[in-house]
Amino acid sequence: MRIRAAVTETPGGPFVIQTVDLEAPRPHEVLVRIAAAGLCHTDLSMQASWPRRRTPMVFGHEGAGVVEAVGADVTALVPGDHVCLTFHSCGRCAQCAAGHPAYCHSQQTLNVSGGRGDGTTPLSRDGSPVHGAFFGQSSFATFALAHERNAIRVPADLPAVVAAPLGCGVQTGAGTVINRLRPEPGSSLVVIGAGGVGLSALMAAVVLGCDPVIVIEPVAARRALATELGATAALDPRAADDLGTAVLDLTGGGAHHIVDTTSRPEMLRQAVTALRPRGDLALVGIGTTVDFDVMSLLSRGIRVHGVIEGDADPARFIPELVDLHRRGLFPLDRLIATFPFENIGDAVTGMRDGTAIKPVLTFD
Ligand SMILES: [Zn+2]
Ligand SMILES: [Zn+2]
Secondary structure, rough: OOEEEEEEOOOOOOEEEEEEOOOOOOOOOOEEEEEEEEHHHHHHHHHOOOOOOOEEEOOOOOEEEEEEEOOOOOOOOOOOOOOEEEEOOOOOHHHHHHOHHHHHHHHHHHHOOOOOOOOOOEEEOEEEEEEEOOHHHOOOEEEEEEEHHHEEEOOOOOOOHHHEEEEEEEEHHHHHHHHHHHHOOOOOEEEEOHHHHHHHHHHHHHHHHOEEEEEEOHHHOOOOOOOOOOEEEEEEOOOOOOOHHHHHHHHOOOOOEEEEEOOOHHHHHHHHEEEEEEEEEEOOOOOOOOOOHHHHHHHOEEEEEEOOOHHOOOOHHHHHHHHHHOOOOOOOOEEEEEEEEEHHHHHHHHHHHHOOOEEEEEOO
């Protein structure tokens, strides 16, 4: 079938909307009419570093919409189901079997190889392949093929613009707190960086009864939003000389948990000193190299967690987040800025300049 997709012709972009062809679903795939698609920093960072041999390419990995058709062996979904698309995983390896599909052995090939696990791509243009299957979806398009494993049914009355970011950014932030750190009520938690991931971590910490919950963020509007969402303190990293001391004061001796979404070396070094003995540091930001004084970690028993996709099993976790949202405990709609699909360039600009916390593309 013919679809409209935002195609990247060269590494670094731009996204150009054009007509391409999409195959019919294979036995375990579902065809989804996309109603909304979130923009995530990973789309931009991957686009910037994408290998030229895998262009043209269609990105997009926070799709939401309605199932139009299902492959012959799909059992869990039927046409008409509303779904949120998330990352793909094999379902068979040791990590998948243990309920940690974010660490699937086939993570790279199934999500960021520019095609399905077997090297094929469902997209083409004038008979030539167009790379796709990004996170098992490539949802910067009017339709996407997903696998039944990465299409999670959501209630039909959940707005698609709310469902879309659940698949990556929201799941990443909330899952890091709920699935990995598992803070006790009354324990202290610090979030560094109040973007979509950081604010999702904050909302999860508030739900679990963390106190205090402290946000460190340079943009004043984001600090204000963090406070409205339940942060007990919001610090400007440029105003405080020593964040470590400020956090030690606010937490009565150091934070139990810190979630870093920035991966900035100077923030991470301060984070280590801001933790109490045996505190947890969760690294969520797309990485760089950071030097730590080993003694500052081992002598104080600091635990460092690398967390991808919130260590979530989406089939279980996304319905949990939907439930929290419906009970008014997880107001993620406060983070969302919508843009018509045709204006994807404006969404990219909004994400880059920080005016849009969570840009979400909408489709008629
Ligand atoms: Zn697996
Ligand atoms: Zn993402």
